[in-house]
Amino acid sequence: MIQKFFDLQGASLRVTAIQPVLVDFFGRIFAGRSRPLPTAPLAFGLTITSGEPLAMPQGTDPLYQGPILDEGEACFWQAPQERVLAFPGVISLTLSDTAREATIIVAPGAEERIVMTCGQLALQAALLAANQFLVHAAGLTLPDGRVALIFGRSGAGKTTSTLALAAGGLGLCSDDAMACNVGGDRPIAWGMPRNLKVHRRTAEMLPWVKPLLSGEWSAEDERPVTLAALRTTVSVESIAAREIAAVFVLERSGETTSRCEPTSKAEVLALAAADNVRSTRVGVPKGERELFRRLGDLVRAVPAYRLSAGSDPTDLTPVMLAALNIEKIVA
Structure with a gap:
């Protein structure tokens, strides 16, 4: 397991992944400036995995369903303890409603999408946890x-x-x-x-x-x-x-x-x-x-x-x- 930390100016974001390349893609948001150890209190944790992104269960009433910018069709729904944003077959983001944690699942070959909407929403959640936005x-x-x-x-x-x-x-x-x-x-x-x-x-x-x-x-x-x-x-x-x-x-x-x-x-x-x-x-x-x-x-x-x-x-x-x-x- 690869683990790196990113400085949120007074707080730290932990990013964990099995493959270093997945952390590196997210690290582009910070111009690649990661650290092996946190330099400030931990505010949020993000796990990035490669595999089949989550799909909205049948019968679920979506909070949003439609296109997002240049990324194509997406669906956003409320699960029992979390909210999920998914671009079908490409990438999904799960945000916990209570824990300061998120998970991104990206399909092989779609790693560039980590830095787009899903990565930005994960970063927004981390910043809000650190009293920033x-x-x-x-x-x-x-x-x-x-x-x-x-x-x-x-x-x-x-x-x-x-x-x-x-x-x-x-x-x-x-x-x-x-x-x-x-x-x-x-x-x-x-x-x-x-x-x-x-x-x-x-x-x-x-x-x-x-x-x-x-x-x-x-x-x-x-x-x-x-x-x-x-x-x-x-x-x-x-x-x-x-x-x-x-x-x-x-x-x-x-x-x-x-x-x-x-x-x-x-x-x-x-x-x-x-x-x-x-x-x-x-x-x-x-x-x-x-x-x-x-x-x-x-x-x-x-x-x-x-x-x-x-x-x-x-x-x-x-x-x-x-x-x-x-x-x-x-x-």
Whole structure:
């Protein structure tokens, strides 16, 4: 049995598997930063096995049944002591209702799916057990060391804007996933940097990105760019907790220049909740209600802005810094 530990910034997540490759796939979420022994109190345990994923028993009334993003059909149901999410024949996740434990069963050949919805939900459960929570947002460090969180609807240009802000001198924590903690005097966040998928339009808007791309254009007109390649041009931050300076709602302005101005906190919370909180046929699960509460605590604690990206994203960094009364990038 292989056992590794991942740092949750003050707590530990234990991942156990028979095959090292299964732990390694999950470790990609943390950029491979595992440890042989825990460095903080254990908050959660995840077991990953290879085999036949669970199937929803006949006659079960699902909490949800239908497609999930780009992963295909899924079913989510309540068992006597646990909740189960399954992509039939591919992968399943079992979350205990009482114990701080989860199990992933992945079909041979589908190991890449470990880092997708099932792995992300397991991570969310582990973070909630450690009094933290995961949000679908970009994170960039400011010259004063604090971090800006950026929420955006699908198609708002979050990856493009994140890369533009990083090229403007901000540090890249993550373009997609940030872990937050609102339990202390000041809310903090830490990112999970990962390889990015860059759309052809983004590469055209940011010419410096083109030489860094690898692979071929996908059916979605995207190519990957690795963190190693990005590090040659921008600052990719370490996995460390930083104070949250502000939250931003990203939108496309349709104008040439970008703008950044204060906005309603209710607007930020509505967008963040729509993109992060899941509901089922029988309402919002307890864990999702807790996530919504913590999102509310976060938005109340820091300033809120609307970041309107213009047709030339290279002006995003000075626009954001001006709104935050930070005059220039500190060398």
